[in-house]
Amino acid sequence: RDPFCSEVKPRILLMGLRRSGKSSIQKVVFHKMSPNETLFLESTNKICREDVSNSSFVSFQIWDFPGQIDFFDPTFDYEMIFRGTGALIFVIDSQDDYVEALSRLHLTVTRAYKVNPDINFEVFIHKVDGLSDDHKIEKQRDIHKRANDDLADASLERIHLSFYLTSIYDHSIFEAFSKVVQKLIPQLPTLENLLNIFISNSGIEKAFLFDVVSKIYIATDSSPVDMQTYELCCDMIDVVIDISCIYGLSEDVAGSPYDKESMAIIHLNNTTVMYLKEVTKFLALVCFLREESFERKGLIDYNFHCFKKAIEEVFDLRLKVQRNRKLLRQR
Ligand code: GDP
Numbered sequence: 048r049d050p051f052c053s054e055v056k057p058r059i060l061l062m063g064l065r066r067s068g069k070s071s072i073q074k075v076v077f078h079k080m081s082p083n084e085t086l087f088l089e090s091t092n093k094i095c096r097e098d099v100s101n102s103s104f105v106s107f108q109i110w111d112f113p114g115q116i117d118f119f120d121p122t123f124d125y126e127m128i129f130r131g132t133g134a135l136i137f138v139i140d141s142q143d144d145y146v147e148a149l150s151r152l153h154l155t156v157t158r159a160y161k162v163n164p165d166i167n168f169e170v171f172i173h174k175v176d177g178l179s180d181d182h183k184i185e186k187q188r189d190i191h192k193r194a195n196d197d198l199a200d201a202s203l204e205r206i207h208l209s210f211y212l213t214s215i216y217d218h219s220i221f222e223a224f225s226k227v228v229q230k231l232i233p234q235l236p237t238l239e240n241l242l243n244i245f246i247s248n249s250g251i252e253k254a255f256l257f258d259v260v261s262k263i264y265i266a267t268d269s270s271p272v273d274m275q276t277y278e279l280c281c282d283m284i285d286v287v288i289d290i291s292c293i294y295g296l297s298e299d300v301a302g303s304p305y306d307k308e309s310m311a312i313i314h315l316n317n318t319t320v321m322y323l324k325e326v327t328k329f330l331a332l333v334c335f336l337r338e339e340s341f342e343r344k345g346l347i348d349y350n351f352h353c354f355k356k357a358i359e360e361v362f363d364l365r366l367k368v369q370r371n372r373k374l375l376r377q378r
Contacts, residue, residue, distance in 0.1 A: 057104075058131055058230035062155060063138030064148050067174045068215070072138065076224055076261050077213045079285075082215040101149055104228075104258040104265060106330040129162040131232040136169045141186050141212075142177055153197045160206050168208045169227050170194065183212050187307035198341070218278055223265045234361050238266035241361075245354040249341030249347045252319075255280055256326065256332050256358075259288065259305055265330070280333040287311045303332075312337070322347070326355050326360075 058214045061069050071085035131137075137155065139148045156168050172190055175183050191210055198206050211223035229235055238256060246254050246268050253276060255264045262281045291304035309325040322334045332351070341347070 057228055059227065059231075060128070060132045060135045061138065062135060063173075064140070064151060064173075067138040067140040067143075067148065069138055071215050072171075072213075076263070087148060088091045093300075096315060097271075104261075104263075118251055123303055125158065129166065132159075132163065133167055134167040134169055134227050135159055135229060136171055138171045138173050139190060140174055141172045141183075141190075142174045143339060145190065149193055149197065151196060153201075155210070156198075156206060157201060157203060160203070160229075162321065167227070167230050168206065169223075170208050171211045171213045171220075172210060172212045175212045175219070175281050176216040184281045187212060218274060218281070220280065222274075222277070224261065225265070225305060228265055232265060233265055237361050238358070239269055239352055241357050242266060242268040245350055246334070249336075249350045251322075251334045251347070252337045252342065253335040255283060257331050258329055259284060259331050260329065277336060281322065283311065283313060283323055284331065286313075287323060303328075324351060326330045326358055330358075 048329045061072065063069055071080075071082070072086050074080035074085060074088065075082055085157065135155070137152050139145050139152070152170065157337075169288050170190070172183075172187055175186070187210055191208075194208055195204075198204055198208075211219075211226070213220045232238070242254050242256065242349075246252070253270060254268050255277070256266045257264050257280065262284055264277070264280070267355075280311050280368055287309065288304050291309070295304055305325065305328075307332070309323075311319040311323045315321065318338045319336055320334065322341070324332050326332050332354075335348075
């Protein structure tokens with residue numbers, strides 16, 4: 048019984064002109080590559096690069112432009128792909144001239160919308176690390192205006208585009224991905240509610256539910272998120288996984304660096320404790336609490352146990368609903 052089989056995974060398509068940064072985004076977010084190493088990524092000529100990240104909560108595909116994707120090619124079944132897609136991320140290189148990218152964006156969005164009006168359209172204005180803050184805002188305003196003008200000219204104002212400023216050299220790419228993924232999780236309000244209940248009953252200040260592989264947070268309680276806390280969580284996940292990979296796995300027994308037993312406690316020098324625990328095979332809970340509150344660890348662990356059970360039920364229920372819908376459709 049796997050509540051995270053591919054049926055319920057949010058499906059994401061990453062598109063954009065060649066060299067806009069798609070492979071780099073994939074490598075940095077899902078394969079822990081360091082941003083500098085992406086300088087040496089080789090260009091590929093494949094139309095579609097599927098990421099079979101079985102280990103992640105998210106599943107996604109990459110498509111290249113231009114040339115490789117021809118919407119008029121009858122052998123290329125884009126309709127089927129758009130139908131199964133939850134979010135389409137279009138990457139625009141902000142350090143390059145973006146006229147061609149904007150026209151591709153328009154073509155793609157209008158095609159995809161016709162096939163599946165429920166897709167979320169997400170535009171990453173990428174490689175903004177080289178730009179000053181003023182420049183970033185100016186670029187975003189310009190791209191936003193042009194893309195929406197194109198839609199208005201085609202009388203398609205009802206298509207909504209969301210914009211994000213991203214770079215692989217900081218956490219902005221993880222933050223943008225987190226927002227894109229969160230929009231695709233119908234259970235999000237329930238998850239937030241469960242997190243709120245869990246933290247208020249356990250004396251915890253902040254809690255995040257993380258996809259361990261990508262370090263995307265798929266939910267948090269309703270108190271505001273500050274970037275520093277988020278970055279600390281990412282660092283903690285890295286430490287736990289790296290140490291487990293290097294010293295935790297024995298060569299003769301096949302195992303995963305992340306399993307049911309996975310947990311970690313880090314005492315920071317400002318009387319705060321960070322507490323990480325496994326929730327499902329993809330997800331971990333990372334909490335921040337005061338040292339005094341951590342003295343009641345037994346209570347926290349008991350509440351956590353209830354929280355974990357509730358999460359499993361939420362996803363299991365959704366799977367059942369989806370299966371039933373499918374059966375009804377087939378009748
Ligand atoms: P793709 O063809 O769309 O897959 O593009 P690549 O991932 O191969 O990236 C093309 C180039 O852009 C590489 O040299 C990357 O190092 C660079 N790049 C990707 N993302 C960023 C970014 O956020 N900032 C900067 N400055 N360069 C980036």
